[in-house]
Amino acid sequence: MSEPDIYCPHCAWRPLGTSRWLCSHHMGGCGTTWNTFWTGGVCPGCGYRWEITACLACKQFALHRDWYHWPESDAHHLDRTRETEQPAGQ
Numbered sequence: 246m247s248e249p250d251i252y253c254p255h256c257a258w259r260p261l262g263t264s265r266w267l268c269s270h271h272m273g274g275c276g277t278t279w280n281t282f283w284t285g286g287v288c289p290g291c292g293y294r295w296e297i298t299a300c301l302a303c304k305q306f307a308l309h310r311d312w313y314h315w316p317e318s319d320a321h322h323l324d325r326t327r328e329t330e331q332p333a334g335q
């Protein structure tokens with residue numbers, strides 16, 4: 246099974262293992278910070294799925310799924326498979 250390339254669709258910045266996103270209180274979130282690409286955009290604090298992910302480099306917003314650049318065209322099938330492979334990191 247191939248892995249997707251994950252990078253910003255605007256500037257091609259690649260998230261690091263140390264990168265953190267905020268479940269913003271201003272957006273109705275819980276204030277948790279975490280690496281959103283470890284959970285597929287789901288906040289581990291409140292379970293909210295963020296459809297939009299901000300780039301930490303260029304500060305622009307993009308659909309979370311648009312960050313995943315699959316080498317094959319059948320992205321939907323691969324997406325579903327990936328969801329069953331999430332490591333237990335909670």
Ligand SMILES: [Zn+2]
Pocket residue numbers: 268274275276277288289290291292293
């Ligand atoms: Zn949250």
Ligand SMILES: [Zn+2]
Pocket residue numbers: 253254255256257258300301302303304305
């Ligand atoms: Zn960017």
